[in-house]
Amino acid sequence: MQAVILAAGKGSRFKQATKHKPKCMLSFNGETLIGRMIRQLNQLDLKRIVIVAGYKEEVLTKYLKSIESRVPITILINDQFATSNNIVSVAKASSVLEEDETLLVESDVIIRDELMDVIRDAPTDAAIVSSLDNWMDGTVVTFDDDYQITAFVSRDDQQEALASDYFKTVNIYKLSCHFNRHYFLPYVRQQIRSFGGNDYYETVFGALVALKKGLLRAVVVDAKDWDEVDTLQELRLAEIRLNSNPTEKMKRLSRQYGGYWRFPDIKDYAYLVNPFFPPEKLVQQFQTELPSLLTAYPSGMTVNSELAAEAFDLVPKRIVVGNGASELIQAALKLIPGKIGVIRPTFEEYPNRVAGTQIETMITQQMGFHYTGRDVIHYFSKHPVNCLVLINPDNPSGNYLQKKEVLAICKWAQKLNIRVIVDESFIDFVDAERHPSLLNEDLLKGFPNLIVIKSISKSYGVPGVRLGVLASGHEALVAQIKRVLPIWNINAFGQFFLQKVSSYQLAYNEGLVVFYKVRKRFFRALETIPYMTVLPSQANFFMVQLVGVTSQDLSSYLLESANILIKDLGTKPGIEGEYVRLAVKTDAENQTLIHALRAYDGNTTF
Known part of the structure; x- marks a missing residue:
């Protein structure tokens, strides 16, 4: 031959x-x-x-x-x-x-x-x-x-x-x-x-x-x-698909930052979205309108601000829509001079948007990644900043500051002329108290130093439409952000979602009730894994400390044996030791991950 x-x-x-x-x-x-x-x-x-x-x-x-x-x-x-x-x-x-x-x-x-x-x-x-x-x-x-x-x-x-x-x-x-x-x-x-x-x-x-x-x-x-x-x-x-080295495959997949529809066998527990939204009816409406959404221009920023204001019960001059929260983070931080305070480990989009010399970091590992409002005030009273970033619940720890704690920070900061950015991308997953969000007209007017950023992609399970909102009682700042953003900064799919989402608020709330129960069951199941210590979380994920197991080996094993992708936190700033982050999904999907975790014997290395 x-x-x-x-x-x-x-x-x-x-x-x-x-x-x-x-x-x-x-x-x-x-x-x-x-x-x-x-x-x-x-x-x-x-x-x-x-x-x-x-x-x-x-x-x-x-x-x-x-x-x-x-x-x-x-x-x-x-x-x-x-x-x-x-x-x-x-x-x-x-x-x-x-x-x-x-x-x-x-x-x-x-x-x-x-x-x-x-x-x-x-x-x-x-x-x-x-x-x-x-x-x-x-x-x-x-x-x-x-x-x-x-x-x-x-x-x-x-x-x-x-x-x-x-x-x-x-x-x-x-x-x-x-x-x-x-x-x-x-x-x-x-x-x-x-x-x-x-x-x-x-x-x-x-x-x-x-x-x-x-x-x-x-x-x-x-x-x-x-x-x-x-x-x-x-x-x-x-x-990536044909890579025979599981560790290298995992790293390359992670560097894609999404686009996993090209890997239909991958089960994604790394990226964080609402597993119970959007409902099928809303998806069908997108499918019906697809030809129009593809071939027509979306409206400009004025209309989209009105849509977002209606969705969150605010006035348009206090809210701006972004192509994902990331666009708004960058736009806001460009307009804020001086030192930026961050609490690590954190969502690195914030520190990545400014020079390293501008960053003042509060490390929380010595606190078991659990910190309070008093801890925040105590640290940044000794380490002054011009702007303080709070992610609440925090990512990746899932730590939650109660609303009264966040308001106490805002009051302290207002006296010192410190701007406070509160990222509420995961706030809807909180069941520790009712009405935890700061997206409220009276609160925003009362704290003009407060900026609230929210990723709609994460909360509503639609990362593909790339939506986020920023709201503030500082109307001049909101207007300035609108001026630096393109007039068409979101596409027709994002606008269509904003037009329709209010009609599905009941379905959204019902999905969250289901989510709270699913998260509790998932937490209990994770606690049965002998090599895991699970941090309590008010978000749609859990940060897990590994005992006698490396995060790289576990992540590689899951990808190789079960096509499961998780977030390896081994290189994340502010973390020393072996940690991973696991997204909360449906009961069936969570059980799939639990079975794979139990099958890992800790002896497989890559």
Whole structure:
């Protein structure tokens, strides 16, 4: 058996990344794509590897001479690569394909090493295929109960109603001399003569299986074992998906800061959203309005301030809407000079928005991450600041200052002309007292030094629409923030949510009642894990100290064994020791995490 790798293409969608080298020489987790494929093919008993080069063939040829390969490598040149598609590369290799059983492989296919065993054992005249995930694109196949392929279906001909019957081609084929000589290559040549070279060889496969049943069989592999990349972003995502090092995979996932819909198997316990909102009816309204929301401009800041004021029972001149709370944090801190007081560990978006020399830090680990309003006043009386940031409940500790404590801090700060920012992104998850929020007209007017910031994304479970609000009795400051923000700083999806959310306040409140009960059950379950000490929390997460276990090992284990992503707090400023943060989700999801935590024996290291 031999292998033929089609590597003539430029990969134009990679833009600058392929300006000086062919697509197959892009780096993937420390290897080039072509180098990785050659290394894997060396696991098989091959007579030779034939590579059809084209774009930047001199660069590829030089590289191939520099790498080690037990199997001899031969290079063919497709000098028509710029004006043709891969069917011409197949034609260029026709004499090779007629000589021996051949693995036909495209150079942008990335597979796990373990898949080589499946390829070795696959029958002749077979296509490697997988289930069709929503991120996949390109040609698919259908096959019968005997795995005989019945159709190759191009992207343009695919029907959504038949999606469950489709399997994606991995672009690896095991072809016999007989098939190549008598079926495949004659039709390839005829296709080029009749229609030119601007086509794909899968078109020929499709014509052949339509004419004669049983010419090609399907060998089904797991969709998690391979990837195909056409853009730099797809390549980076594949580096995560197919990463064999759980610790590195976890770190790379975390650096994505979201976008986990491209990883449908991941169960996310790291990011913090309301598990009981939005209701299905609201989601359906978004779906109904999708065409309009995509194609129409949203309203400007004046209208959105009115919508937010209505939602939180404030007047528009005291509230501003942001593209997430993060936009408002940055806008506010840019307008506040002098020292900024933070309580660590904290949500690092605040200290990250100002110079390090501006930060005055109160460390709470020596208090067991539990602090009171008196503690805050005592510390910052000795360490003066111009602005004090309180996250209440705090992130990641879940520590909660009662409303009277926060008001006492505001009174103390007002006397000293200190501005106070209270981040209430998690305030709705508080059940320690009724009406804990400071988003109140009278309170804001009474404390013009007070700024309240709230992430709607977290509270209402809609991080994808990117919404936050900032409110203050200091109307001049609010007006100044509005001036520095773009007039269209939120999109139509965010505006639509603000328009609709008041109609769902009852459903929201009912969901919170359920949440309070779920959190208590989750807390009790976590306390049964022998290597965990759980900090009490009034937020939608728990900070957990690990005993005899490292946060990195546990996080890596959960990702590798159960596709569970948690927040490793090992590098967070203000924390020494082994800690993680776990999001509170539904009872069923919480139980999934508990089972995975109980399965960890503490001896698995990565």
